[in-house]
Amino acid sequence: MSDRFSDGNLDQLRTFLAVYRAGSITAGARAVGLSQSTVTSQIQALEQQSGRQLFQRVARGVLPTAVADELAVRIAGPLDELAVALAPSTLSAPPEPVHLAGPAELLAVRVVPALAPLVTRGVRLRITAGLTDDLLEGVRQGRFDLLVATTRPKGRLLSATPLTDEEFVLVAAGPVDLDRTPLIAYAQDLPIVRRYWRHVFGRRLTTSPAVVIPDLRGVLAAVLAGAGYSVLPRYLCAEQLASGALTLLHDPEDPPINTGFLVQRSGTSTNPHVRLVRETLLAAGPTW
Numbered sequence: 001m002s003d004r005f006s007d008g009n010l011d012q013l014r015t016f017l018a019v020y021r022a023g024s025i026t027a028g029a030r031a032v033g034l035s036q037s038t039v040t041s042q043i044q045a046l047e048q049q050s051g052r053q054l055f056q057r058v059a060r061g062v063l064p065t066a067v068a069d070e071l072a073v074r075i076a077g078p079l080d081e082l083a084v085a086l087a088p089s090t091l092s093a094p095p096e097p098v099h100l101a102g103p104a105e106l107l108a109v110r111v112v113p114a115l116a117p118l119v120t121r122g123v124r125l126r127i128t129a130g131l132t133d134d135l136l137e138g139v140r141q142g143r144f145d146l147l148v149a150t151t152r153p154k155g156r157l158l159s160a161t162p163l164t165d166e167e168f169v170l171v172a173a174g175p176v177d178l179d180r181t182p183l184i185a186y187a188q189d190l191p192i193v194r195r196y197w198r199h200v201f202g203r204r205l206t207t208s209p210a211v212v213i214p215d216l217r218g219v220l221a222a223v224l225a226g227a228g229y230s231v232l233p234r235y236l237c238a239e240q241l242a243s244g245a246l247t248l249l250h251d252p253e254d255p256p257i258n259t260g261f262l263v264q265r266s267g268t269s270t271n272p273h274v275r276l277v278r279e280t281l282l283a284a285g286p287t288w
Helices: 010-022 025-032 036-050 066-086 104-119 132-140 191-201 216-224 234-243 272-287
Strands: 055-058 061-064 098-102 125-129 146-149 158-172 230-233 257-265
Touching (some): 010 025, 010 036, 010 061, 025 036, 098 132, 098 272, 104 216, 132 146, 132 158, 132 257, 158 191, 158 272, 191 230, 216 230, 257 272
Parallel strands (some): 098 125
């Protein structure tokens, strides 16, 4: 740890890390069970010791400075490990539920089935579905233990491990004329379909969607019903492709691939079931 903070006591450093992760004095105070005035005093004491500003006050909280980034990276691991060592014995009470977040489709089709055996062993799960950008703040604030992310997140306090690769395929309920057939999409701005067109056809897609369903399982249902065509991850429609219920409209040699990541805050979790869920998913992910 930098010599500038050598006089900072553990309480001050824990408070600093809570504020850093939460992004506000109020949320940081709630995390460590202190009043806002006490938290402010402890942060000010650390700033006085270092002679450097740790946070910039903004309308909706605080922003860490480069000095705060450096300090957080240095202390996060040791403080989290200390919390594990000092945690009450798990013999007296079961571990807390594991809070897991990610895309609804991947959670339902791949993640939950992979974790089902753990539930019979006493692991409790609390699952939240949503978009990666919306869920990342929950990981930073400690509301989620693990996040299945569709992109690699930024931030040195977040640990991201490659989990699985998903291949995208262009499908319909039968042979169609793409210029005359309605497009079914996950979102109005067509993030998945546009990426497919750019990667495979080397051009920009100008088609507007006929139907927008913010759940890829709904998109699959609409395509199966004959409403139009779409681009879907292969894992989601492999069974329908194999049975002939869906037709693969194009089979490029280099299909678009997206890597999913398992994300958590850097450091060691105090909950042994978080580590168990993480290890189970990392073992299962490559088989998906």
